[in-house]
């Protein structure tokens with residue numbers, strides 16, 4: 166067991182909340198401090214390397230499969246670890262923030278996996294961060310039942326049918342300002358990973374599962390190596406055998422799509438495959454190549470997964486995974502069920518089509534954003550898997566993807582429509598309003614919106630302005646109208662802050678890398694010495 170020798174170097178800079186002491190124990194803080202001490206510098210290097218690479222690509226360096234790792238790709242002999250308990254059959258995975266009611270609903274939903282999300286679906290208020298950890302602790306201890314003020318009861322169902330928990334920590338770009346190690350904010354990824362691992366890893370093993378993770382927004386193999394080293398140290402510190410952790414990496418940046426094999430290879434003893442994180446992938450394309458006219462995207466609604474460059478990415482993902490014995494997990498169709506029966510039917514039909522394409526392409530399962538979508542995803546995968554838990558045997562040797570295929574965006578280019586411009590502004594503003602209020606995922610106009618889709622919305626406006634396919638006056642006029650509509654619809658919303666956030670992140674000369682660090686620092690941080 167750990168000593169608390171480092172505890173004095175870790176400081177909590179937040180007022181104590183209800184039951185926070187169960188999570189922020191001296192031993193847990195000590196553990197997070199050890200991770201921060203061991204990996205803080207490497208995380209800083211990761212961020213520097215991201216900026217260097219972005220500059221190289223912006224100045225015209227070609228993006229290609231790395232020459233230096235060609236031997237890893239050419240070597241047919243290596244495989245990732247076999248699926249861990251609870252992760253063999255992943256035909257339906259539900260995602261959502263680790264909020265209490267949603268946690269119970271997700272675990273009972275009939276999905277095989279629940280991805281408890283501190284990233285795209287969570288607004289990282291301190292309350293959400295620590296409350297999420299408490300909910301996970303209670304969920305793993307099977308004591309997450311609760312009753313609403315109206316008397317509606319939420320309880321876990323049949324233990325044999327509960328979803329396996331996988332936790333997605335925040336990405337490397339975010340700090341946790343309420344926790345300091347040696348006077349600096351702790352990387353948010355290490356807080357989310359560390360607290361969950363410390364409290365729940367052994368409990369999960371005792372329950373016949375394990376500490377499982379989803380890793381967001383990686384840009385290259387070095388970041389995968391960093392995570393692997395974190396897993397090794399975390400397991401060693403708690404006396405958990407190496408290879409117990411499993412992690413599915415989201416391939417949701419364009420540079421990572423060129424290093425899928427390498428990412429699996431770096432993590433191979435801890436790998437649980439790859440996931441096609443389509444929304445951040447599109448955002449990454451805009452961010453990485455936003456300066457190039459041949460990467461101009463049309464309205465978001467017109468960019469579908471049948472676009473050739475997106476098919477190239479998803480098919481390469483399946484092929485790469487299955488060559489290495491790893492699960493390939495599909496992404497999120499954004500349509501969510503609604504109250505109107507006709508709209509609901511249309512949404513279900515769209516999700517069905519999306520899942521059918523994934524299942525036929527060889528994916529082993531896929532994501533849904535809502536319990537109402539579990540049956541449709543399950544039916545589609547049941548139909549393709551026919552009794553098997555996955556389709557790892559479909560090696561997709563027919564797939565041959567070149568760098569040009571991955572980057573052939575111009576084939577779907579086209580000017581934005583006035584509705585497309587307005588929708589992006591409306592969605593970004595409404596999402597920012599929810600996020601600043603502590604809600605990281607919302608349904609807007611029939612679609613699930615989260616941090617990744619909001620990033621696309623504001624980045625598209627930036628890209629269209631940059632290439633002068635829309636003019637600034639039009640955008641400012643629409644912004645005035647949409648801010649007024651927002652104020653009327655959400656009287657509680659701080660419209661001036663929201664507008665300013667939009668202006669900083671969509672109308673600036675240079676595209677800010679993410680909207681979240683800026684919005685977090687200005688609006689979500691509530692540091693206090695009282696909690697130190």
Ligand SMILES: CC(=O)SCCNC(=O)CCNC(=O)[C@H](O)C(C)(C)COP(=O)(O)OP(=O)(O)OC[C@H]1O[C@@H](n2cnc3c(N)ncnc32)[C@H](O)[C@@H]1OP(=O)(O)O
Pocket residue numbers: 259260261262266267268270271282285286444445497501502533534535536606607608612613614615617618
């Ligand atoms: C790009 C990406 O990264 S995708 C992954 C990240 N994004 C996500 O995970 C989004 C997850 N989805 C959600 O958060 C929600 O579905 C939303 C916000 C889009 C819509 O939520 P709501 O407006 O509450 O939907 P709705 O009213 O139809 O919900 C009906 C019930 O289903 C529950 N529910 C909805 N979505 C989920 C979910 N993902 N997990 C668990 N329960 C859910 C609601 O809590 C509600 O439960 P109740 O009847 O007990 O009150």
Ligand SMILES: O=CC(=O)O
Pocket residue numbers: 285415417441442443444445446496497617
């Ligand atoms: O995290 C998933 C995505 O699509 O982004």
Ligand SMILES: [Mg+2]
Pocket residue numbers: 285381382415417442444445617
């Ligand atoms: Mg994402």
